[in-house]
Amino acid sequence: MNSQYDNAYAVDNVYGHVVSLLADLKRTPGGVHLDFGCGFGRMAEVIRDELGARYIGVDIDADALDHLKARGFETMFIDLTDPDEALTRLKQYLPTDVPLESMSIVDTLEHLSEPAKSLKALRQLAIEHACPFVVSVPNFGHRDIALRLAAGKFEYTEAGLMDHTHRTYFTDQSLDLFMKQNGLHEIAQRDVLLKKSDQAFPRDLATVAAGTPLNELLTAIRERSDHFAETNQLVRMYVGSVPGATAALYDSAHPDKQREPWFLTVVTRTQGKRIAELREALLCLMAQEDQDFNVLVVGHDLDLERQRNIEVVLSDLPVHFQQRVELVRVQGGSRARPLNEAFRRAKGRYVAMFDDDDLVFGHWVKTFKQLAETNPGKLLRTVCVTQEWRRLIDAQGYTRSVTAIGPFVPRYPDSFDLIDHLVENRTPLHSLAFPRSLFTDLGFRFDENLTTAEDWDFIVRVAPLAGVATSKEPTCVYRRWENGEHSASLHDQEEWMHNYRSTLKKLDSAPILLPAGTTRKLRNMAHEIEALREEVRRLSNAPVRPELMHDDGHSRYEEALRWRLHELMCSKSWRYTAPLRKVRSMLGGGSTLNAGSLQLWRMNSKDLEYLIGMIENSRSYKIAAPLRGIRGIARPENTG
Numbered sequence: 001m002n003s004q005y006d007n008a009y010a011v012d013n014v015y016g017h018v019v020s021l022l023a024d025l026k027r028t029p030g031g032v033h034l035d036f037g038c039g040f041g042r043m044a045e046v047i048r049d050e051l052g053a054r055y056i057g058v059d060i061d062a063d064a065l066d067h068l069k070a071r072g073f074e075t076m077f078i079d080l081t082d083p084d085e086a087l088t089r090l091k092q093y094l095p096t097d098v099p100l101e102s103m104s105i106v107d108t109l110e111h112l113s114e115p116a117k118s119l120k121a122l123r124q125l126a127i128e129h130a131c132p133f134v135v136s137v138p139n140f141g142h143r144d145i146a147l148r149l150a151a152g153k154f155e156y157t158e159a160g161l162m163d164h165t166h167r168t169y170f171t172d173q174s175l176d177l178f179m180k181q182n183g184l185h186e187i188a189q190r191d192v193l194l195k196k197s198d199q200a201f202p203r204d205l206a207t208v209a210a211g212t213p214l215n216e217l218l219t220a221i222r223e224r225s226d227h228f229a230e231t232n233q234l235v236r237m238y239v240g241s242v243p244g245a246t247a248a249l250y251d252s253a254h255p256d257k258q259r260e261p262w263f264l265t266v267v268t269r270t271q272g273k274r275i276a277e278l279r280e281a282l283l284c285l286m287a288q289e290d291q292d293f294n295v296l297v298v299g300h301d302l303d304l305e306r307q308r309n310i311e312v313v314l315s316d317l318p319v320h321f322q323q324r325v326e327l328v329r330v331q332g333g334s335r336a337r338p339l340n341e342a343f344r345r346a347k348g349r350y351v352a353m354f355d356d357d358d359l360v361f362g363h364w365v366k367t368f369k370q371l372a373e374t375n376p377g378k379l380l381r382t383v384c385v386t387q388e389w390r391r392l393i394d395a396q397g398y399t400r401s402v403t404a405i406g407p408f409v410p411r412y413p414d415s416f417d418l419i420d421h422l423v424e425n426r427t428p429l430h431s432l433a434f435p436r437s438l439f440t441d442l443g444f445r446f447d448e449n450l451t452t453a454e455d456w457d458f459i460v461r462v463a464p465l466a467g468v469a470t471s472k473e474p475t476c477v478y479r480r481w482e483n484g485e486h487s488a489s490l491h492d493q494e495e496w497m498h499n500y501r502s503t504l505k506k507l508d509s510a511p512i513l514l515p516a517g518t519t520r521k522l523r524n525m526a527h528e529i530e531a532l533r534e535e536v537r538r539l540s541n542a543p544v545r546p547e548l549m550h551d552d553g554h555s556r557y558e559e560a561l562r563w564r565l566h567e568l569m570c571s572k573s574w575r576y577t578a579p580l581r582k583v584r585s586m587l588g589g590g591s592t593l594n595a596g597s598l599q600l601w602r603m604n605s606k607d608l609e610y611l612i613g614m615i616e617n618s619r620s621y622k623i624a625a626p627l628r629g630i631r632g633i634a635r636p637e638n639t640g
Helices: 014-023 044-049 062-070 083-093 115-129 143-149 172-181 213-225 245-253 275-286 304-315 336-345 364-374 418-423 454-466 493-508 518-539 556-570 572-576 578-586 605-616 619-623 625-634
Strands: 032-036 054-059 074-077 100-106 133-138 184-189 231-240 264-270 293-300 325-330 350-355 379-393 399-404 432-435 468-481
Touching: 014 044, 014 100, 014 133, 014 231, 032 044, 044 054, 054 062, 062 074, 074 083, 083 115, 100 115, 115 133, 115 172, 115 184, 115 231, 133 172, 143 213, 172 184, 172 231, 264 275, 264 336, 264 364, 275 293, 275 304, 275 399, 293 304, 293 336, 304 325, 325 336, 336 350, 336 454, 350 364, 364 379, 364 432, 364 468, 379 454, 418 454, 418 518, 432 454, 454 493, 518 556, 556 572, 556 605, 572 619, 619 625
Parallel strands: 032 054, 032 100, 054 074, 100 133, 264 293, 264 350, 293 325, 379 468
Antiparallel strands: 133 231, 184 231, 350 432, 379 399, 379 432
């Protein structure tokens, strides 16, 4: 008798979870339950006494069957590795006076060399008798296995998740696919959770030891990927279907299995208020040199009139292009919800997003594809230029046309620097294409609690893990509107700062990967900050002098001013007095400074001096003077 598998029944172990699923079924008193791979049949008494079923154990372990028989239960010696013979014997020995109402195969499939063959008999019985059956297998996707594999640890054990007799390993995804391909449909699940499995060793291994930065980073990645990082055993109930039917349903729900997926899914977010701009955006897509993409026009909070207007625009598209465009309606939530829904529906390997008032050049898709060929898995980044535009609005408040009133201006950097982006966003959303796997496989989502800066929040969370590949080619235009609504005008300063601090708090709560070369930059920054802090007191009222200019044309004075303004905007005294400014603004006065729309790196010394003066001379800043103290006035690092 192999006693290592003789585990006692408990409500909270795999046996208890199997019985819990079976208890949900409507049963005929005395109806048969077949337990395949039953071993010592530790569920037998509970199934008989609590469920009122006739328990029959099926196994090839003669000693275990004798032990079960000695307790008064029926048994069958049947080998599932020969499914045709097994089915013949099962039909021969099954009772005919009571129905077969349920089956189970607990921690057995993983020991079989060809589990699909063994399922054949169970599926046939399930179909013929219209009875469900429960399957339990160990979860190879448990976090502890992933943490050990990250350190190259793959060691078999006598029993448990890495049992040395296991032939097949299952995760949630692989079990789901396996069962569907074999004509079985899941109807319920009651998995066994275990925070620390038998694989949580050795305790001093950095990937496994709780509290180490490496463990926190890898754990966050694993737990974000799906909901089964702490699942020790997958316990599911299935019913049989016509051979091939479930697999066909699976394929229809996963079109990528049927055809090569699009390279890119383009997401255009709209509220139906800018119909003229929406037409221009779609025209930009029709003119792309590379047409390997589909389009999701995501309408957010549309009323009937706006939806109709969008549908008219889409109906005007050429038929060949219209077939690749889908209107998706999303109601409620913040600006992030349409983006999450679009990611969920995307069919491309990459996803690029731009709002209905943005423009892209004809080589936008082509440039992304060229980057992807040599940089798979990375964020793909191109250069965005800005341009001043004006809306021509009629008496009813509708935009009838738009016109450019300025040239293209290269305001955004042609490279991606993570440290710079941790301070503020320097990459417009439509100059990026994201691997869809960030959403489907790594579980990243846009933060729907944010009402602004949801793109920046997403970028700074995914860029450290995926990296960024950049083309210096300008491919898109960020339109800066002289009039009409835009994100900076619709959300006040305190709202922007709240979202900004929320993202920073999120980033500070966990370790972060930094790209190569960052340590040198951080070291240089530390030296420069010390010098700038000292210099800002000495130069705050002095003119810019030639000897303070760097070789690249940027003055140290400007850098000092940027640091000063950043500290002022993030200081506690400025945040605490925000309600005062909001009240004054509502009354028609007060500061209109919008922190969320600031781009300090683009400002010159006059702009920075003006904003610093605006804050330091504001009534709310003066009211908060006692909070800062005498030393805080003298030293900018203590302004908070």
